[in-house]
Amino acid sequence: MTGFSESMVSMRSDRLVAILLMLQRRDVVTAPEVAKELEVSERTARRDLDALSMAGIPLYSVRGRHGGWRLLGGGRTDLSGLTAGEARALFLVSGSAAATTPAVKDALRKLVRALPEPFRDEAEAAASAQVVDPHPWGSSRVDQSPPDFLDALYDAVILGTQVRLGYISSAGIETDRIVHPLGVVAKGLFWYLVAHTDAGRRTFRIDRVSAVMPTEEPVQRPLDFDLAEAWHQIADTIDRRRAPVEVHATCAPEGIGFLRTAVGRDLEVGNADADGRIPVVIHGHSEYGLAGHISGLVEWLDVTGPHGVRNHLATIGTALAERYSPRGRFDDE
Incomplete structure (x- = not known):
C-alpha cells in the first residue's frame, strides 16, 4: 500500500480521521488532548501521532512548554500540505470504516472538502476502494505480507x-x-x-x-455499485458453497449462548415462538460433521431436519451410551 507503515495499517480508521480533523481546527494538539478527546490512553495517542508522521502525513512535533503536534503549512483551513499520494493513502485506510460508520463518513466528507481540488476525485475513489472483512475462511496460512500486485x-x-x-x-x-x-x-x-x-x-x-x-x-x-454490499453478497454465496448443509432446529433460550459459542458465524437465529423456543439454522460442511458438532447440545436443541443429521445424532447417542454406560464398570461403593 503506497505510503503505509505497519503501524498505520493497524490504527483505527476513525481515530485517524478524528486526529486529522483536530489538527485542522487547532494550531497545535498535544497527546493528552488527543487522549482526552478520543478517550484513549496517552500512550495510544502518542503512538497514533507517531504513526501518522511515519506514514508521510505532513505532521511534525514541536518541543517546549507550548509544544505539541502541527500540520505542515498550518492546516487550519485545508490540507494543502498533503501530496496526492498521501491523500490517497489517508482515504484508503479510512475507507473500510466509512462503509459502516456514519460518523466516519461525515468526517471523510469534511476532509474531502478541505483537500486541494486536484486530489478530491482520487481521495473519494480511495475511500470506497477497500473493504476489510476480519472473519477468515478457516485458513491456517501464516504469511501475512501483502501480495505482489x-x-x-x-x-x-x-x-x-x-x-x-x-x-x-x-x-x-x-x-x-x-x-x-x-x-x-x-x-x-x-x-x-x-x-x-x-x-x-x-x-x-x-x-x-x-x-x-x-x-x-x-x-x-x-x-x-457499493463495494461493501457487493462483498456481503459474494461472501454469503461463498459461505453457502463452503457449508452447503443446513440443520433446522429449535433451541431453548438458555441454550442459545452455548450454541453461538459452538458454531459461531454458521448460526442463524430467528424470533422466539409462542412457547419461547427459538428457531435456528446451522450451516456446515457435512451431515455427520454437524451432528458431531451439536451432539453435546441436545439438552437445549431439538433438531427437526434433515433426516440424515437426526440419524447421525441417534447413532452418536447410542455409541456414547454404550461406551460410557456404568454397567460392567466398578462402582464407587
Whole structure:
C-alpha cells in the first residue's frame, strides 16, 4: 500500500480521521488532548501521532512548554500540505470504516472538502476502494505480507482504469483477460479483487494474480455499485458453497449462548415462538460433521431436519451410551 507503515495499517480508521480533523481546527494538539478527546490512553495517542508522521502525513512535533503536534503549512483551513499520494493513502485506510460508520463518513466528507481540488476525485475513489472483512475462511496460512500486485490493483481501482489480468486458478490453470477493477477486499489473511468481466462480476484472489498490465480504457462501473454490499453478497454465496448443509432446529433460550459459542458465524437465529423456543439454522460442511458438532447440545436443541443429521445424532447417542454406560464398570461403593 503506497505510503503505509505497519503501524498505520493497524490504527483505527476513525481515530485517524478524528486526529486529522483536530489538527485542522487547532494550531497545535498535544497527546493528552488527543487522549482526552478520543478517550484513549496517552500512550495510544502518542503512538497514533507517531504513526501518522511515519506514514508521510505532513505532521511534525514541536518541543517546549507550548509544544505539541502541527500540520505542515498550518492546516487550519485545508490540507494543502498533503501530496496526492498521501491523500490517497489517508482515504484508503479510512475507507473500510466509512462503509459502516456514519460518523466516519461525515468526517471523510469534511476532509474531502478541505483537500486541494486536484486530489478530491482520487481521495473519494480511495475511500470506497477497500473493504476489510476480519472473519477468515478457516485458513491456517501464516504469511501475512501483502501480495505482489496489490498496489497496482489499488491504483487501477482508484484511477478507474481497466487492466489485463494474468491469473492462476486453484487448479493451476493460467488465464489472461481484461477486467474492470471495482474494489479490493481484505478477508482474514487474504486479499481479493472484485471486478467486472465479460462473464459478469468475478472475484480474484490477489495472491494468485500473475500479472497486471494497466490499459488506458476507463472502468465501466455500475452507478449504484457499493463495494461493501457487493462483498456481503459474494461472501454469503461463498459461505453457502463452503457449508452447503443446513440443520433446522429449535433451541431453548438458555441454550442459545452455548450454541453461538459452538458454531459461531454458521448460526442463524430467528424470533422466539409462542412457547419461547427459538428457531435456528446451522450451516456446515457435512451431515455427520454437524451432528458431531451439536451432539453435546441436545439438552437445549431439538433438531427437526434433515433426516440424515437426526440419524447421525441417534447413532452418536447410542455409541456414547454404550461406551460410557456404568454397567460392567466398578462402582464407587
